[in-house]
Amino acid sequence: MQTIDLKTTQNVTIEYELATLGERMLAVIIDLVTVGIGYFLLAALVTGAFGSAWSDVQVGIFGFIMPLACFLVYNFLFELLSHGQSLGKKALSIQVVRLDGEEPAPADYLLRAVFYFVDLLATAGILGGLLISSSPKRQRLGDMTAGTGVIKMRSANRFGLGDILRISSLEDYEPRYPAVRQFSEGDMLLIKNTIARYQRYTNDANRRILHDLANQLGLQLEAPREETRNATEFLKTLIRDYIVLTR
Known part of the structure; x- marks a missing residue:
């Protein structure tokens, strides 16, 4: 079990368990499926509206660049507006945090989203998986750049x-x-x-x-x-x- 220590607003250091590679992979799969469903519906609407009026270039842009853009924007907005949790992360009860204990800034979430292109999309997830499984704080390249990590929200010693x-x-x-x-x-x-x-x-x-x-x-x-x-x-x-x- 890998953990990190974070300082709270009371200046007390609390230990949190880091999310595993499996949990993060499953969260990404949920996010990919969510974006895929949304994109499929959008594509159906656009195709119905424009039909054969679309050129090959426009079809290529809409078929490749748009899904990529949608995934990156989806991750940025959800993590920004939901305190470090996309829908996949919510389902797995994991959350993005800054390793210095501060609240992540919009720029941190943006860096994480942009580096998904390298960690996940351009390398089929191989680079991100290798870094998460081998780095001391289970960080992919986007985490290292933004100074963030992903922790478990549920723990045996957490109470309501x-x-x-x-x-x-x-x-x-x-x-x-x-x-x-x-x-x-x-x-x-x-x-x-x-x-x-x-x-x-x-x-x-x-x-x-x-x-x-x-x-x-x-x-x-x-x-x-x-x-x-x-x-x-x-x-x-x-x-x-x-x-x-x-x-």
Whole structure:
């Protein structure tokens, strides 16, 4: 299993599993089928409208260049508008991210789309497959150029807020940190995932991450230093407070 570490907005490093070559290939196949169906319908409409009025040059352009352009534009627009996910990536629950932890810019998605011509179309996918399977961060040429990678969205230690309710009973609970409302559901999931990862892999690295997160959030909430020393209990308290105050 290959993983990468990404820094969150809370300046905490979280480990994500990289998408496999098989997952990325299947996502591309889904995208190719999607674009192919769309192009077939478009071609049928154009042929019905123009018929024999088309020259051989126009037919060649529409038959070769247009499918290529449609595929590249499709990938660029879907990844740009769907936060790094084409329809194929959505189906496989994988996502494009920047390896420096920043949000990918439109130029990053554009570079990825343009380099599909080399990684996939011009080399029948051989170059892209070789690079993804052999590079340390499973990057094709488009990823290397844009500084991106593709990660799995599903993981054994990822939870929804429904799972958070199992930490302890919330009956007759009095919140201790009302300012926790400033955080988002995503922040709470980050806290829950950090706790879960520490409990699953109890090592010095994950312990430091847990304490760094507790200290960072304690500063934001102006919590007394002694209350953040037991990082796990402090973070669980924040989760309970958030659920009670926002549900």
